[in-house]
Amino acid sequence: MSSSSSAITLEEFTSRIAGAVNGAPGLAGIWVVAETSDVRRSGHCYLELVQKNSVTGDPVARLRGTIWRGTFAQIDMKFSEATGQRLESGMKVMVRVTASFHPAYGLSANITDIDPSYTLGDLMRRRLEIINRLRAEGIINLNREVEWADVPLRVAVVSAPGAAGYGDFIHQLYTSPSRLDFRVRLFPALMQGAGAPDAIIAALEAIASEEDEWDCVVIIRGGGATSDLAAFDNYDLASNIAQFPLPVIIGIGHERDVTVLDYVANMRVKTPTAAAEWLIARGEEALGELDRLAQEVYRIASDVLAGSREQLARIAAVLPHLPATALGNARARIDRLSLALGDTVASRLRPEASRLDVIAERLVSAPSVVIERQRAVLDRLEGLVKVLSPQATLARGYSITRVGGHAVTSATSLTPGTIVETILSDGVVRSTVG
Numbered sequence: 001m002s003s004s005s006s007a008i009t010l011e012e013f014t015s016r017i018a019g020a021v022n023g024a025p026g027l028a029g030i031w032v033v034a035e036t037s038d039v040r041r042s043g044h045c046y047l048e049l050v051q052k053n054s055v056t057g058d059p060v061a062r063l064r065g066t067i068w069r070g071t072f073a074q075i076d077m078k079f080s081e082a083t084g085q086r087l088e089s090g091m092k093v094m095v096r097v098t099a100s101f102h103p104a105y106g107l108s109a110n111i112t113d114i115d116p117s118y119t120l121g122d123l124m125r126r127r128l129e130i131i132n133r134l135r136a137e138g139i140i141n142l143n144r145e146v147e148w149a150d151v152p153l154r155v156a157v158v159s160a161p162g163a164a165g166y167g168d169f170i171h172q173l174y175t176s177p178s179r180l181d182f183r184v185r186l187f188p189a190l191m192q193g194a195g196a197p198d199a200i201i202a203a204l205e206a207i208a209s210e211e212d213e214w215d216c217v218v219i220i221r222g223g224g225a226t227s228d229l230a231a232f233d234n235y236d237l238a239s240n241i242a243q244f245p246l247p248v249i250i251g252i253g254h255e256r257d258v259t260v261l262d263y264v265a266n267m268r269v270k271t272p273t274a275a276a277e278w279l280i281a282r283g284e285e286a287l288g289e290l291d292r293l294a295q296e297v298y299r300i301a302s303d304v305l306a307g308s309r310e311q312l313a314r315i316a317a318v319l320p321h322l323p324a325t326a327l328g329n330a331r332a333r334i335d336r337l338s339l340a341l342g343d344t345v346a347s348r349l350r351p352e353a354s355r356l357d358v359i360a361e362r363l364v365s366a367p368s369v370v371i372e373r374q375r376a377v378l379d380r381l382e383g384l385v386k387v388l389s390p391q392a393t394l395a396r397g398y399s400i401t402r403v404g405g406h407a408v409t410s411a412t413s414l415t416p417g418t419i420v421e422t423i424l425s426d427g428v429v430r431s432t433v434g
Helices: 010-021 069-083 122-134 164-173 196-208 224-231 235-242 272-388 390-395
Strands: 029-043 046-054 059-067 092-102 106-115 154-159 185-190 218-219 250-251 267-269 400-403 418-423 427-432
Touching: 010 092, 010 267, 010 390, 069 106, 069 400, 106 390, 122 235, 122 418, 154 164, 154 196, 164 185, 164 218, 164 272, 196 218, 196 224, 218 272, 250 272, 267 272, 272 390
Parallel strands: 059 106, 154 185, 154 218, 218 250, 250 267
Antiparallel strands: 029 046, 029 092, 046 059, 092 106, 400 418, 418 427
C-alpha cells in the first residue's frame, strides 16, 4: 500500500487529536501552576500560561488560555477581592483548567477557576522589589525632575536595529505634516533576552558621553508577549535611567504592558509611534506659541501703523494753518507783553521818583550843614595851632637858643667864643660862650 493511499486530511488528524484531548479525564478540571502573560480583556479573557526555567528565566512551556465571559466575571471579582488587584500579566497563579483542542485554533486551556492564594507572580514580585529599592534609595523620581528643552529636536534612540518599532517611530517622526527638523541617531541594543539590560546600559553610557549633543533619549520596542519584556524589569537598568542626565521617554510594547522602566522614566507612552507623536506634539506646541507671538507682533505693529497714519492725517490737515496760527499767537503775546511792560515801568518809576524827591530836598540843605561842620573843624584847628605855636611855648617859660640862625639842640655843639642868641617871650639876648 502506498503512503498516499493511507494518508488522511489534516482536518481528520486534528479531529482525532480533539477526540483524544477533549473530555479526557486526565485533562479536565486539573489545577495548574503557571505565570500569566499577555492578558487581554474583551468581555472574555485571553491570556497565555507560561512556565519558566528557574535559573535562566527562559520559557519552558506555554499554553493559550481562555476564560469565557460568564466565568471570567466571577473569577476576576474573586481574585480582586482576595488580592486587591485585577488579574494582569506577570502574575503567578494557580488555575483550574480543562484542555481543549480545536482543529482550526489548536490547543488551549479553558480556565474555570482560580486560587487567589497564588497572587503575584515572579515578574510582579521582582518588579515591586525593584521599585521599593529605588524608592528607598531616593532616586525613583530623579529623571522625572529633569527639565525638557523648549523644543526637543535632537533625539537619541535606543532600539534594536531593523526593529519594526524603530521603523514606526522614524516613519511617524519624518512624515508629520509639521515638518519639524528632527535629528535622530540610533544607538543599537538588544531589546529582549538576558543580555538586553547590559546592552541598553551600554547604549545609554554612549549617549551620556556626548550629553550636550542631545535633548532627550527614547527607548522603544514593539509589542510582543508580556514574558518577552522581562528584561525591562531589571534594577541596574532602572537605576541607570532614573539617574540619567537627559529626560528619557519609554515606549515599550502595548498600552497594557508595564515594566519598572515606566516608573522611573521622565515620560511613559504606550508605543514607539506614540513616542514620536509626543515629540511632534511638543514641537507643534512650540510652533503654535511662536505663531501666536508672531500674530501678536503683527497686531501690535498694525495698531502702531494705523495710529501713525491717523496722526499724520491730523497733522496734514492742521499744517497749512499752523503759520497763521503761530503768528496770531505771537502777536497776541507781544501785545500782552507790551501792556505788561508799560505797567511794569510805571510801577518801577514811581518809587524811584519819590526817592529822587527826597534826595533833592536833602541836597538843598546839605551845603549849609557841611559848611557849618567845616567851620567848627577850622575853629578847633585854629585853637590847637595857637596852643602849639612857638610864641605860646615861649610864653610858658621856654626859650630857644640859636647859632647862626639854627637852633642848638646839644651843649656839645658849642665851643668857647661862639656867639649865641637866646630868644625869650619878650625879646632876644646875645651872649658869648666862655
